[in-house]
Amino acid sequence: xxxxxxxxxxxxxxxxxxxxxxxxxxxxxxxxxxxxxxxxxxxxxxxxxxxxxxxxxxxxxxxxxxxxxxxxxxxxxxxxxxxxxxxxxxxxxxxxxxxxxxxxxxxxxxxxxxxxxxxxxxxxxxxxxxxxxxxxxxxxxxxxxxxxxxxxxxxxxxxxxxxxxxxxxxxxxxxxxxxxxxxxxxxxxxxxxxxxxxxxxxxxxxxxxxxxxxxxxxxxxxxxxxxxxxxxxxxxxxxxxxxxxxxxxxxxxxxxxxxxxxxxxxxxxxxxxxxxxxxxxxxxxxxxxxxxxxxxxxxxxxxxxxxxxxxxxxxxxxxxxxxxxx
Amino acid sequence: xxxxxxxxxxxxxxxxxxxxxxxxxxxxxxxxxxxxxxxxxxxxxxxxxxxxxxxxxxxxxxxxxxxxxxxxxxxxxxxxxxxxxxxxxxxxxxxxxxxxxxxxxxxxxxxxxxxxxxxxxxxxxxxxxxxxxxxxxxxxxxxxxxxxxxxxxxxxxxxxxxxxxxxxxxxxxxxxxxxxxxxxxxxxxxxxxxxxxxxxxxxxxxxxxxxxxxxxxxxxxxxxxxxxxxxxxxxxxxxxxxxxxxxxxxxxxxxxxxxxxxxxxxxxxxxxxxxxxxxxxxxxxxxxxxxxxxxxxxxxxxxxxxxxxxxxxxxxxxxxxxxxxxxxxxxxxxxxxxx
Numbered sequence: 001x002x003x004x005x006x007x008x009x010x011x012x013x014x015x016x017x018x019x020x021x022x023x024x025x026x027x028x029x030x031x032x033x034x035x036x037x038x039x040x041x042x043x044x045x046x047x048x049x050x051x052x053x054x055x056x057x058x059x060x061x062x063x064x065x066x067x068x069x070x071x072x073x074x075x076x077x078x079x080x081x082x083x084x085x086x087x088x089x090x091x092x093x094x095x096x097x098x099x100x101x102x103x104x105x106x107x108x109x110x111x112x113x114x115x116x117x118x119x120x121x122x123x124x125x126x127x128x129x130x131x132x133x134x135x136x137x138x139x140x141x142x143x144x145x146x147x148x149x150x151x152x153x154x155x156x157x158x159x160x161x162x163x164x165x166x167x168x169x170x171x172x173x174x175x176x177x178x179x180x181x182x183x184x185x186x187x188x189x190x191x192x193x194x195x196x197x198x199x200x201x202x203x204x205x206x207x208x209x210x211x212x213x214x215x216x217x218x219x220x221x222x223x224x225x226x227x228x229x230x231x232x233x234x235x236x237x238x239x240x241x242x243x244x245x246x247x248x249x250x251x252x253x254x255x256x257x258x259x260x261x262x263x264x265x266x267x268x269x270x271x272x273x274x275x276x277x278x279x280x281x282x283x284x285x286x287x288x289x290x291x292x293x294x295x296x297x298x299x300x301x302x303x304x305x306x307x308x309x310x311x312x313x314x315x316x317x318x319x320x321x322x323x324x325x326x
Numbered sequence: 327x328x329x330x331x332x333x334x335x336x337x338x339x340x341x342x343x344x345x346x347x348x349x350x351x352x353x354x355x356x357x358x359x360x361x362x363x364x365x366x367x368x369x370x371x372x373x374x375x376x377x378x379x380x381x382x383x384x385x386x387x388x389x390x391x392x393x394x395x396x397x398x399x400x401x402x403x404x405x406x407x408x409x410x411x412x413x414x415x416x417x418x419x420x421x422x423x424x425x426x427x428x429x430x431x432x433x434x435x436x437x438x439x440x441x442x443x444x445x446x447x448x449x450x451x452x453x454x455x456x457x458x459x460x461x462x463x464x465x466x467x468x469x470x471x472x473x474x475x476x477x478x479x480x481x482x483x484x485x486x487x488x489x490x491x492x493x494x495x496x497x498x499x500x501x502x503x504x505x506x507x508x509x510x511x512x513x514x515x516x517x518x519x520x521x522x523x524x525x526x527x528x529x530x531x532x533x534x535x536x537x538x539x540x541x542x543x544x545x546x547x548x549x550x551x552x553x554x555x556x557x558x559x560x561x562x563x564x565x566x567x568x569x570x571x572x573x574x575x576x577x578x579x580x581x582x583x584x585x586x587x588x589x590x591x592x593x594x595x596x597x598x599x600x601x602x603x604x605x606x607x608x609x610x611x612x613x614x615x616x617x618x619x620x621x622x623x624x625x626x627x628x629x630x631x632x633x634x635x636x637x638x639x640x641x642x643x644x645x646x647x648x649x650x651x652x653x654x655x656x657x658x659x660x661x662x663x664x665x
Contacts, residue, residue: 016469017465017467017468017469018465018467018468019468019469021469056468057468107474107476107477107499107500108474108476110476111445111448111449111474111475111476111499112445112449114441114445114499115442115445115446115448115449115451116451118438118441118442118445118446119442119445119446119451122438122439122442122616122619122622122623123619124442124443124446124451124452124614124616125451125452125455127615127616127617127619128452128614128615128616130617131600131601131608131615131616131617132608132609132615134603136600136603136617137600138343138344138600139599139600139617139618140343140344141343141344141345141346141347141383141384142341142342142343142345142347143617143619143622144622144623144624144627145619145622145623146623146624146625147434147435147438147623147625147626148438148442149434149435149437149438150434167498168495168498168499169498170498171494171495171496171497171498172438172441172495173434272466273458273463273464273465273466276461276463281458281459282459287451287455288455288458288459289449289451289454289455289458290454290457290458290463290466290470291466292449292450292454292470292472295449295470295471295472296448296449296471296472296473296474297471297473297474298473298474299474300471
C-alpha cells in the first residue's frame with residue numbers, strides 16, 4: 001500500500017555460509033523491511049522500528065543487550081524446532097512472543113535418523129572410503145556390517161519426530177520400543193507396533209539401536225551417561241538426532257573406546273562443530289554429520305514460510321502459529 | 327554320519343579376505359565333507375571323485391571347463407547370492423550339473439542397502455561426514471543442503487522380491503512409488519505398497535526423483551540404462567544401483583554426472599569390482615560407491631549358506647530343488663512351496 005511502511009524485521013545477514021538465503025530474502029522483502037545486524041549497528045536508531053527478529057539458525061543472537069535496544073520488539077521467529085538457545089522467560093517478561101517450526105522439520109529429521117542408522121550399521125562411509133581408496137585391490141569377503149531389518153530399535157522421545165522414525169522403522173520389520181514422558185494411546189502404538197517402556201533401562205537393555213529424539217530440557221540434559229551406556233548391549237549403536245547435550249559426551253567417548261557399545265551416529269554434538277582435536281573425530285566406530293537434520297531445500301523453504309506466517313500473525317495481533325510458550 | 331560318508335563340497339578357501347567365513351564353514355560341515363581348493367589340488371586323484379557339489383561364495387571358485395572336467399561326480403553348484411551372471415549356465419548344464427541360488431536370503435539385506443544408499447545420497451551423508459571431521463572445518467554452513475526423500479517419487483526398475491521389499495520400505499517414507507517390470511504385479515500386491523505400474527520405462531524415468539535398479543543381469547538388461555535413459559531422467563534425480571554394474575553404461579553415467587544431467591548416483595555395484603583406481607567415478611563428488619556390500623552382514627551370509635545347503639542337499643537327494651536356475655529358454659520345474 002502506498003505510504004505504508006513495511007514492518008521492520010531484524011536478520012543477521014543475507015547470503016554466505018550462515019545468512020538468510022538470497023532467494024528467501026527476496027521473498028521476505030515483499031512483506032518486511034529487512035534490517036541486517038550490520039545496518040542496525042551502524043544506525044542504532046533503527047532499533048525503535050524493529051518489531052520482529054527473524055532468527056535463522058541462532059543468528060542474530062537474542063540476548064538481554066539486544067532486547068533492551070529493541071523496545072518495540074513483538075516476536076522472535078526461530079528456525080527449526082529446538083529453542084534451547086533462547087531464554088523464554090526473559091522474552092516473555094518483555095512481552096515478546098516466540099515461534100519455532102516444529103512440524104516442517106519432522107520428516108527430514110526422521111529421515112536422517114533412519115539414514116544414520118542404516119549408514120552406521122551397513123558401514124556406508126567406510127565402505128565408500130574402501131571403494132575409492134587408491135590402495136584397494138580387492139573387496140574383502142569378511143568385511144561385514146550388521147542387519148537393520150528385524151533388529152530392535154529403542155526410541156527415546158516419541159514426539160512428532162520419534163513417531164515418524166517409528167513409522168519408517170516398522171517397514172523394516174524392526175521391533176520398536178519407546179520411552180517417553182507420557183505413553184501414547186493404543187491406536188498410535190498399534191499403528192507402528194511400538195511397545196512402551198516405563199523405565200529407560202528396559203529399553204536400553206533390549207535395543208540394538210537406541211535413537212534419541214527428545215527436546216533438550218533440564219530433565220534431558222545428559223540423559224545418556226555412563227550408567228545408561230553400560231546398560232546398552234555391547235553390540236548396540238547410539239543414534240542422536242536431538243541435541244548434543246542430551247548425551248554425556250565424555251562418557252560416550254569412553255564407552256566407544258572401550259567397546260562398551262559398538263558404535264554411534266551423531267547429527268548433533270556439543271559444541272558444533274567439535275574442536276578439531278576431539279576424540280569423536282578420530283574414532284572408527286563413529287559417524288558424524290554437521291547438524292543437517294532439516295537440511296533440504298524443500299524443508300528450509302517451508303521453514304521460512306512458517307516463520308513469515310508467525311511473524312505476520314504476531315504483528316497483526318492474531319494467534320501465532322507455532323508459538324512456543326515459556 | 328562319519329565325515330567320509332558325507333558328500334563332498336568344494337570351496338575356494340576358509341577364512342581370510344577371499345575365503346568362506348568360518349561360521350559358514352561350520353554350517354557346511356554339518357552336512358558335507360568340506361574340501362578346500364588347496365586340498366583338492368594337492369590330492370586330485372583321491373578327492374576328485376568325492377566332490378559332488380561346489381559352494382560358490384562371492385563368485386569363487388571360478389567354474390570353468392577345466393574344473394568341471396576334473397570333477398566327474400559333480401552334480402550341483404550352490405551359489406551364495408541371487409545373481410548368477412558370473413556362471414556360464416550353458417557350459418555347466420552341458421556337464422549335467424545343476425545350479426542353485428539364494429533369492430530369499432538376499433532380499434531383506436539388499437533392500438536395506440538400497441534404502442541406505444538412497445538416503446545417504448539424498449542427504450549427502452558421506453560429504454557431510456567429511457565436513458564434520460575435516461581439520462579445516464570452523465563452522466557448519468547453513469546453506470549446505472541435500473534433497474528430500476519423504477514424499478519424493480521413487481521409480482523401481484525390477485520389481486522382484488528385492489524390488490518389492492524396497493517398495494515396502496519406501497512407502498513408510500510416504501514416497502510415491504512407480505515401477506517397471508517384465509510382468510505387472512497383481513493388483514493386491516500393487517495396492518499393498520501403493521505402487522503404480524509404468525508399462526514404458528521412459529515414463530518412470532521422466533517422473534522419478536530417485537531411480538533404483540533392482541533387476542537381474544541378463545542380455546536384455548545389459549546396459550539398460552544408457553545415455554538416452556539418463557537424458558530422460560530429471561536433472562535433480564538420483565540413480566541407485568543395487569543390481570549389477572553392467573546394467574548401466576558406465577561411461578554414459580560418468581558423462582551424465584559430470585555434466586549435471588542427473589544430480590547424483592549411489593552404486594553398490596560397478597563393472598568391474600573394484601573399479602580401476604584411476605576411474606572417473608571414484609573422483610566425482612556426487613557419487614557414493616560401496617564395495618558390493620548388499621548382503622555383507624553375518625546374518626545374511628549365514629542365511630545364504632543355509633539356503634544354499636538346502637538347495638544342494640535337495641539336488642543330491644533327487645528331491646525338488648527350492649531355487650534352481652536354468653539356462654535361458656528352459657521352463658523351470660514347479661518349485662515346492664516355501665516353508
